Amino acid sequence: MEMIFVLLTLVVIIFIGMFFYFSFSIKGIEEKGAQFIDIDATTISDSIIGLPELTCGPACVDTMKVLVFKPETDPSYYKSLFKDGKMRITLEKVYPPLTSSAVNLVVCDNINYYTGDCNSFIVYNVNKLPAQAKEIVQNTVSLYYPITNSYGFGLIKIEVYK
């Protein structure tokens, strides 16, 4: 009878051990799987600079294309392109500086674009509410102004919400 109890205890211990071992294994696999759906902001940055809807050449963004860019016309395409990520992509003009004395970022629209009184473009924004954790990647780009056939310098900023 004692032997049965010893064996039962042994089996129970093995059972608990294996349960924990497999639980950790599953957790490890799940974590690995989660990495696949993790958004790589650097890749997104390259994708956005090379996007035919916006580009004017290597590391160059046509500001007029950005002005007319409407990702909502084909949401599923851009959602897939940006790996279903919740993110905000903005383009900030660094040079030439603003003609007005504004200190903060002024978003460009169909009016202030021509006067040069703006220094920011919202390219893509799928999550307007700031989330707790986010990854920010910035990349330098040439900005092209078709009207004057001139170039400026700016930063493309990708804020990925986890």
Add this chain to the structure above:
Amino acid sequence: MTKRRVIILLLFPPFNRTIEIKTYLKNITYDFFEMEKKGVSMFPFVIMFVMIAGAIILFFFFGFAKNIKKQGDTVNDLEIVNLIEKNLDSFTLAENSYKNIPHNGLPPKAEISVSCLDNKKTRIKLKDSYRDTVKLIVAPTVLKEKQISAWTLAWNYPFKIDNFYYLANNKIVFYLDPNLRYTEIYGMLPQKFIKKDIISATDADIGNYDSAIFIYMEGGGIPISHFSAFKDNPRARGILIDTTDSSVTFFENAEKTSPYWGLPLVFAAIFAENFQEYECIKDFAHKRLKVISEVYKNKLGPLKGGVQGNNICIAIYDRASELIGVFEQNPSVDNEAVLIKLNQELIGKQCPSLF
């Protein structure tokens, strides 16, 4: 009698028949104590109990471990599919680029397939794991080798529309009409892909290759009748490129002809698994062309706003809107040429260019 009863009860528990589990355990315990009182050795019963309990536990954990292994394999497959897509991502900015992926090789028996779905996405698949992407990817067959050769070509028609991605390996051979040597098609196809001239017409040409693609040229040196020697071989595929009317003809069960819009689509026809795949990727590409054309159409408004008072430029922009509309619907080589001419006209008249 009791010993035999215990063995029968242990081997064939009569659940759901005459007694319940509770009664069964009560009976068996009672029998054990009865036997112990009579001085019968308990050892064989202990062994039997351990074996049955052990078998149940082992069975349970085998199933559990099998599930974990399956899950682990799926994750590994996903990792490979992800790796391929990441490698293609790195091509995004390239105009014409080639690479082997992955450098350290795929695991054995990794059969990667690429398919176009619903004219709006492509799927990279390995067993049950897959990744859907909006990249224009084509591959002639299931890729079974340890390394994949990937090539990308930007589709500038006349403005940049997208990149095409072509996948192959060293088990895929491209047989070309020798006259194609003097065309861009031969020159642009990377040297690392296996390219051979069409000379003979025997099955030996296909050899151990998983896929052999015979590329003929309208008015070339090798007549298309040459392909009749291979038409029943599932590993062989023949296509005829007609540069005079910008079309490609697939030689499958029946001849099927479709237009192409620029060299990247000629290569899409060469690399596509069949006519259906080509049509799917072509329609997907057409959708992208429409989206990009719309961007240029929308750009006309701000362009006109920037040249206020310059009626010459405004008149050209007005014409451009109409011509882009025509090009969107029918992206023929002629309509592409019209847009190129219009852009040159804009530059000539000192107006901001369209692209």
